[in-house]
Amino acid sequence: MAVKPIPEGQHSITPYLGIKDAGKAIDFYKAAFGAVEMFRLESPDGRIGHAELKIGNSSIMLADPCDMEGGLVSSQSLNAAAIGLHLYVEDVDAVYAQAIKAGGTPLRAVENQFYGDRSGTLKDPFGNLWFVSSHVEDVSVEEIRARAAKMFAS
Numbered sequence: 001m002a003v004k005p006i007p008e009g010q011h012s013i014t015p016y017l018g019i020k021d022a023g024k025a026i027d028f029y030k031a032a033f034g035a036v037e038m039f040r041l042e043s044p045d046g047r048i049g050h051a052e053l054k055i056g057n058s059s060i061m062l063a064d065p066c067d068m069e070g071g072l073v074s075s076q077s078l079n080a081a082a083i084g085l086h087l088y089v090e091d092v093d094a095v096y097a098q099a100i101k102a103g104g105t106p107l108r109a110v111e112n113q114f115y116g117d118r119s120g121t122l123k124d125p126f127g128n129l130w131f132v133s134s135h136v137e138d139v140s141v142e143e144i145r146a147r148a149a150k151m152f153a154s
Contacts, residue, residue, distance in 0.1 A: 010059060015085060017062040019126045022048035025062060028125055029053055032099035033087065035060075055087065084129040092134040096120045099130065114147035115139060 006012060019025040026048070029035035035053040043049045047064040089095045096110050103125045110120035110132075119133035139147070 009054075014058075015060045015083065017060060017083060017126075017128060018065045019062055019128075020065060021126070022051060022062050022064045025124070025126045026051060026053065028102055028104075029055065029060075031102035032104055032124070033089075033095065033130075056089065060085070083127075084131060086131045086133065088133055088135065090134065092118050092120065092132050096122065096132050099124075099132065104130070112136060114151055115144045 017025070023046075026035070026037060026040070030037070030053075033055050035055045038052040038054050038059070040051045041049045043064075048062065049066075050061065050063050052059055052061050087095075093110050096106075099122055100106055104122040105125075106120070106122050107129070108121040110118060112118050113133075116135060116137040116139035117133040118136045119131055122130050122132065124130060
């Protein structure tokens, strides 16, 4: 039987986050977004060498930063967020509130957007941005452009 070039359950692209205290980040993502830990590989010193989480039907990978050439740096070492993750959920208001309760920092309250999503933005305790959304209205590209033009004109 042939090996699949993209493993079962994975998509073509998966975000990979470098996070100091990756174990704490895993705990936060479980509490905030209902993440399911699929795999964890710890180094002898207890740091996360590699972990895979499932949030909804998508995966993220993460690890503690490493000193190897070409290795990950941490999102916390940057002055501004370098990673933004867009997360579609069934109930944006509930998930946003859950993430704030778990320790996220609210940046933009949940509200209906001109492009048909209801969304809010938060920063996780590890410096990454999360754009949490529920799609609430199908809007044509033409209508999105018209609404955006009206919004930027005011």
